[in-house]
Amino acid sequence: MSFTVAIDGPAAAGKGTISKAVAAHFGFAHLDTGLLYRAVGAKVLAGASPIEAARALDPVDLEDDSLRTPAVAQAASEVAVIAQVRDALVDFQRNFAARGQGAVLDGRDIGTVVCPLADAKLFVTASPERRATRRFDELVAKGMDVALDDVIADVKERDARDRNRAASPLVPADDAYMLDTSDLTIDQAIAAAIAIIADRMS
Ligand code: DC
Numbered sequence: 001m002s003f004t005v006a007i008d009g010p011a012a013a014g015k016g017t018i019s020k021a022v023a024a025h026f027g028f029a030h031l032d033t034g035l036l037y038r039a040v041g042a043k044v045l046a047g048a049s050p051i052e053a054a055r056a057l058d059p060v061d062l063e064d065d066s067l068r069t070p071a072v073a074q075a076a077s078e079v080a081v082i083a084q085v086r087d088a089l090v091d092f093q094r095n096f097a098a099r100g101q102g103a104v105l106d107g108r109d110i111g112t113v114v115c116p117l118a119d120a121k122l123f124v125t126a127s128p129e130r131r132a133t134r135r136f137d138e139l140v141a142k143g144m145d146v147a148l149d150d151v152i153a154d155v156k157e158r159d160a161r162d163r164n165r166a167a168s169p170l171v172p173a174d175d176a177y178m179l180d181t182s183d184l185t186i187d188q189a190i191a192a193a194i195a196i197i198a199d200r201m202s
Helices: 015-026 034-045 050-055 059-063 070-079 083-098 110-114 128-141 148-164 186-201
Strands: 003-008 029-032 102-107 120-125 177-180
Touching: 003 015, 003 110, 003 186, 015 029, 015 102, 015 120, 015 186, 029 034, 029 083, 034 050, 034 059, 034 070, 034 083, 050 070, 050 083, 070 148, 083 102, 083 110, 102 110, 110 120, 120 186, 128 148, 177 186
Parallel strands: 003 102, 003 120, 029 102, 120 177
Antiparallel strands: none
């Protein structure tokens, strides 16, 4: 039996870092489902049609470093409103969840749509300003030339689109544990997530 952990939340709340650490702690596989939408977004920026790009997605496409740019993040959020794009990506995510001893999937709709029966669900949040500052620091550390105001506007625009779309909007599952990381260090947030999941296992 595979143990599935669903970790959802808005952009830059810390779910990627938490998910990686949780997966390493429990020896589970990890899938950052945002990369699927980013890979489709990148293909659309290069001229492809969103639905065809989603249907033709190859796992190798997820390894491209250029998927981490703000332009690709925006394109990902735009293709993510298309129900047929989401449908084309759901089987890949469910198959990933079912493999091995356990899997951690992070995204926007894992606990609500992709894996509604997940064994543990977390919804990771933080204030928009805190999230934008963290994302700004990450991009600067990668050597990107970005302005804080642009990053704040970008995070808010993506939040609004992710929350208000008709297909699988960003919303906590009824049975998700809410983890607000605004005033936590990354180590505290990871420890809290591990404690919640360990509790669900016992
Ligand atoms: O997690 P991220 O910032 O890499 O995600 C990029 C975009 O992809 C995000 O703005 C919305 C979309 N996305 C989604 O709709 N559903 C998911 N499960 C993951 C990401």
